[in-house]
Amino acid sequence: MMNSVIEARDLRVVRGGRPVLHDLTFDVPRGSVVGLLGPSGCGKTTLMRAVVGVQIVQGGTVTVLGRPAGHRELRHRVGYATQRPAVYADLTVRENLRYFAAVLGAPKGDVDRVTDEVGLGGARDQLVAALSGGQLNRVSLAVALLGRPELLVLDEPTVGLDPVLRGELWELFHELAGRGTTLLVSSHVMDEAARCERLLLMREGRIIADDTPGALRDQTGTGDLEQAFLKIIERREKVGRR
């Protein structure tokens, strides 16, 4: 696909002796918010690890911004927020962000910008050890935003947040996409799927749908994405898995 930020071709990953990604092929277009949806254990985190280049892969290729995933030139161009943030518990939010900004070579002014963007302005002087789970997740998201990367890979960034905060973060994601940033965002909450421009629906290490929410609703004749997901699964089971 022209203008793809991520191009995965026949991506195969084995973990713990078991195949967890089965020859995945997909593209993520520039400046879009793409949702990666699927039940726990279907391989979302593994796929994201392959995109940021920290996953050993057994087959296929992943190209990010025209380079092989994990290429050193991508270090400043790709931001990754993991589910379990790697930040220092004995430092404050601000101290952590200052440290990561220095490591990434991001401008100093970025620290306050990203803190405000994720809604942690009121907690900037708190020790990370004293934060709630939802706040901790947002510190991880703030680190990923440092330096304004072109691609953001966010692993369940809204887990444990109240609906107001979730809504605000989704607004931020769209604002970033409006400025040309590409976002790959995982979730297992179907109501978040409707907020994405495109969806990759995963199940058992396979992508079972790759389309816009509207097209998925039309194809399955339902207004509800959760139902659409179920219908796609049913259909696949009828025709037998490829």
Ligand SMILES: Nc1ncnc2c1ncn2[C@@H]1O[C@H](COP(=O)(O)OP(=O)(O)OP(=O)(O)O)[C@@H](O)[C@H]1O
């Ligand atoms: N370190 C590991 N060693 C062996 N197998 C692993 C390892 N990490 C994950 N797996 C397996 O790989 C599969 C995919 O896991 P993955 O974490 O990618 O799923 P997920 O969709 O992100 O799940 P969740 O939503 O719960 O985070 C699972 O079956 C899991 O048991």
